[in-house]
Amino acid sequence: MSASDAETKAPTPTLPRKGGGSGAATDGDDWISPVLKDNRAGTAEEPSPLAGEGRVGDLRSRGATATGYNFAYLDEQTKRMIRRAILKAIAIPGYQVPFASREMPMPYGWGTGGVQVTAAVIGPDDVLKVIDQGSDDTTNAVSIRKFFAKTAGVATTTKTAEASIIQTRHRIPETPLTEGQVLVFQVPIPEPLRYLEPRETETRRLHALADYGLMHVKLYEDIARHGHIATTYDYPVEVAGRYVMNPSPTPKFDNPKMHRSPALQLFGAGREKRIYAVPPHTDVVSLDFEDHPFEVQRFDKPCALCGANNVYLDEVVLDDRGGRMFVCSDSDFCTSRREAGHRGEMAADPAGAGRP
Amino acid sequence: MYVAVKGGEAAIDNAHALLAHERRGPEEIAEIAPEQIEHQLALAVDRVMAEGSLYDPALAALAIKQARGDLIEAIFLVRAFRTTLPRFGASKPLDTAAMAIERRISATFKDLPGGQVLGPTFDYTHRLIDFMLAAGVAPPAPAEAPAETSAVPRVTDLLGGEDLIEREAAEAGEPVGDLTREPLDFPADRDLRLQALARGDEGFLLALGYSTQRGFGRTHPFVGEIRFGEVMAEFVPEELGFAVPLGPVALTECQMVNQFHGSAERPPQFTRGYGLVFGQSERKSMSMSLVDRALRTREFGEDVVAPAQDEEFVLSHCDNVQATGFVEHLKLPHYVDFQAELGLVRMMRAEHAATRAEMKEAAE
Numbered sequence: 178m179s180a181s182d183a184e185t186k187a188p189t190p191t192l193p194r195k196g197g198g199s200g201a202a203t204d205g206d207d208w209i210s211p212v213l214k215d216n217r218a219g220t221a222e223e224p225s226p227l228a229g230e231g232r233v234g235d236l237r238s239r240g241a242t243a244t245g246y247n248f249a250y251l252d253e254q255t256k257r258m259i260r261r262a263i264l265k266a267i268a269i270p271g272y273q274v275p276f277a278s279r280e281m282p283m284p285y286g287w288g289t290g291g292v293q294v295t296a297a298v299i300g301p302d303d304v305l306k307v308i309d310q311g312s313d314d315t316t317n318a319v320s321i322r323k324f325f326a327k328t329a330g331v332a333t334t335t336k337t338a339e340a341s342i343i344q345t346r347h348r349i350p351e352t353p354l355t356e357g358q359v360l361v362f363q364v365p366i367p368e369p370l371r372y373l374e375p376r377e378t379e380t381r382r383l384h385a386l387a388d389y390g391l392m393h394v395k396l397y398e399d400i401a402r403h404g405h406i407a408t409t410y411d412y413p414v415e416v417a418g419r420y421v422m423n424p425s426p427t428p429k430f431d432n433p434k435m436h437r438s439p440a441l442q443l444f445g446a447g448r449e450k451r452i453y454a455v456p457p458h459t460d461v462v463s464l465d466f467e468d469h470p471f472e473v474q475r476f477d478k479p480c481a482l483c484g485a486n487n488v489y490l491d492e493v494v495l496d497d498r499g500g501r502m503f504v505c506s507d508s509d510f511c512t513s514r515r516e517a518g519h520r521g522e523m524a525a526d527p528a529g530a531g532r533p
Numbered sequence: 534m535y536v537a538v539k540g541g542e543a544a545i546d547n548a549h550a551l552l553a554h555e556r557r558g559p560e561e562i563a564e565i566a567p568e569q570i571e572h573q574l575a576l577a578v579d580r581v582m583a584e585g586s587l588y589d590p591a592l593a594a595l596a597i598k599q600a601r602g603d604l605i606e607a608i609f610l611v612r613a614f615r616t617t618l619p620r621f622g623a624s625k626p627l628d629t630a631a632m633a634i635e636r637r638i639s640a641t642f643k644d645l646p647g648g649q650v651l652g653p654t655f656d657y658t659h660r661l662i663d664f665m666l667a668a669g670v671a672p673p674a675p676a677e678a679p680a681e682t683s684a685v686p687r688v689t690d691l692l693g694g695e696d697l698i699e700r701e702a703a704e705a706g707e708p709v710g711d712l713t714r715e716p717l718d719f720p721a722d723r724d725l726r727l728q729a730l731a732r733g734d735e736g737f738l739l740a741l742g743y744s745t746q747r748g749f750g751r752t753h754p755f756v757g758e759i760r761f762g763e764v765m766a767e768f769v770p771e772e773l774g775f776a777v778p779l780g781p782v783a784l785t786e787c788q789m790v791n792q793f794h795g796s797a798e799r800p801p802q803f804t805r806g807y808g809l810v811f812g813q814s815e816r817k818s819m820s821m822s823l824v825d826r827a828l829r830t831r832e833f834g835e836d837v838v839a840p841a842q843d844e845e846f847v848l849s850h851c852d853n854v855q856a857t858g859f860v861e862h863l864k865l866p867h868y869v870d871f872q873a874e875l876g877l878v879r880m881m882r883a884e885h886a887a888t889r890a891e892m893k894e895a896a897e
Binding site for chain 2: 286
């Protein structure tokens with residue numbers, strides 16, 4: 178299979194990152210209990226994920242180990258195993274790399290894959306942003322952000338532009354990502370063909386043969402039945418002209434943002450034990466037909482709070498008499514616009530962060 | 534008017550503080566100690582150890598207390614702790630023939646070397662609520678007899694002597710898989726299947742085992758033997774070169790004996806289904822051995838026709854920590870995806886109405 182050939186020949190590209198720390202090896206760290214590690218942390222080289230120049234965040238990361246766990250929770254051997262999977266995933270864009278997903282202290286289906294990927298790539302100098310449904314304030318985003326603030330002691334932010342790592346569930350930020358940023362997706366079902374073929378043995382064969390007929394037939398049947406493709410999220414994409422990939426259940430509105438993005442996009446599925454990646458500047462094409470080209474959702478109105486057009490909106494129910502308003506799903510984008518003086522039709526006062 | 538959802542952090546902290554308060558319950562009632570759970574709710578502790586796949590009764594008891602008695606939550610806690618533990622190596626294979634027997638029964642032979650030992654069991658009790666327990670009456674002392682010192686050979690070994698049952702020799706030195714360290718790949722070998730089943734949800738395996746009895750993948754099982762007791766776990770440290778005991782582990786082992794008519798290559802012979810779990814759980818070990826045998830269907834050249842025989846189906850869904858996480862993740866916000874579907878359904882309804890109107894016009 179081309180996939181396993183590629184594994185042995187794959188080059189090991191450096192993850193695009195600013196800063197970073199020392200790549201101190203800590204072989205055999207597994208033997209040391211978390212408590213011992215904690216005591217040791219003051220003297221030993223602080224393990225850091227990726228090679229880079231200079232190490233700045235030593236004090237911060239030492240403070241982090243005060244939780245009794247290793248930096249960013251996972252032990253170094255596990256992080257290395259995950260990094261190997263990530264490197265392979267980057268080398269074969271869109272290919273799902275199996276990895277020995279660990280049991281994390283949050284439930285499966287709640288971002289364990291994304292958390293493991295983030296834990297494997299995060300360093301003491303990183304600035305982390307976590308969003309769920311585009312928002313920094315939803316409960317799970319808060320919980321994951323707190324997890325890393327506690328176990329890694331890293332700086333966190335809600336500003337897309339300030340973050341070096343953004344972990345996300347179901348959205349890609351509206352603010353365009355830049356070179357050096359890493360976007361980590363939490364993925365529930367990594368297999369784009371899963372609902373068409375439940376068996377893993379079979380779907381892996383279909384990927385190996387690049388046999389995506391099932392998917393095209395499914396999309397065609399949508400058109401035959403409804404006159405258009407009736408897939409609105411989890412819309413399949415073809416990556417670098419080879420693998421069909423599940424964009425994680427982002428709305429198809431976000432698909433074009435993946436195309437040739439300057440940021441590194443990593444996808445982690447903890448329960449399903451798969452990691453996949455879209456390296457920077459890689460082609461990501463949503464599947465479609467010549468006579469039925471891919472289209473994104475359009476909203477009739479701009480955001481009611483910040484007046485933004487061409488952004489993804491959440492519908493908010495105002496009353497039980499059909500009252501509705503549409504507001505940006507990306508809470509940081511909306512807040513920044515309002516701070517910059519943009520006003521939507523329902524924003525009460527210029528400084529009012531969403532209050533009536 | 535719309536109020537943006539803010540202050541999630543404080544709300545989460547408050548929710549967890551309330552949880553701790555509810556866990557404690559009314560202050561006038563004495564707080565339960567983990568030791569009480571460990572010794573008086575021992576079967577719950579056993580289940581948490583088995584499905585948490587970590588043998589540590591005190592830790593399991595604490596997890597049950599922390600989880601307010603929600604066993605799957607307790608299993609989850611134990612699993613998340615286990616994943617952080619260092620691995621020193623693998624123990625020597627446990628010798629269940631050398632078990633200090635507390636209970637041992639066979640359904641295939643009326644009497645056999647070592648005898649039938651009932652031990653502590655709910656079997657043959659009348660399931661009548663015992664109100665004396667509520668009154669806190671001390672139970673009478675159990676009967677005592679000198680310990681049986683003779684060997685208690687496994688029933689499958691007795692059958693094996695006549696070659697009536699398939700032989701099962703582990704390749705010496707062959708590494709045993711570990712699905713917590715390597716991703717599970719299909720088709721999975723029996724070592725990994727057994728590991729998955731040993732960690733699997735008792736209720737799920739019970740239902741699957743039951744389904745094989747009702748004809749969804751029938752295996753004609755007999756309980757060759759169930760034994761429960763302690764076995765010494767041993768480990769060979771590299772620097773010593775000989776085995777040192779780590780401590781006793783309480784286990785329930787079930788050897789299911791199944792009918793097999795033979796094939797062109799193989800003479801008729803009984804086949805095995807195997808179940809092994811931490812602590813005392815006959816339900817789990819029996820269910821496991823039924824499902825283990827069902828999962829060997831292809832090995833015997835039989836057709837996979839039932840759910841219990843389908844390894845992708847069984848192994849992908851038997852883990853209750855995975856299952857509960859993914860089922861309960863539906864609680865998480867899905868507004869973005871739902872918005873996408875909402876937009877689609879509205880559009881399709883509009884199209885539908887337009888088509889209907891057109892057809893009506895055309896008819897008139």
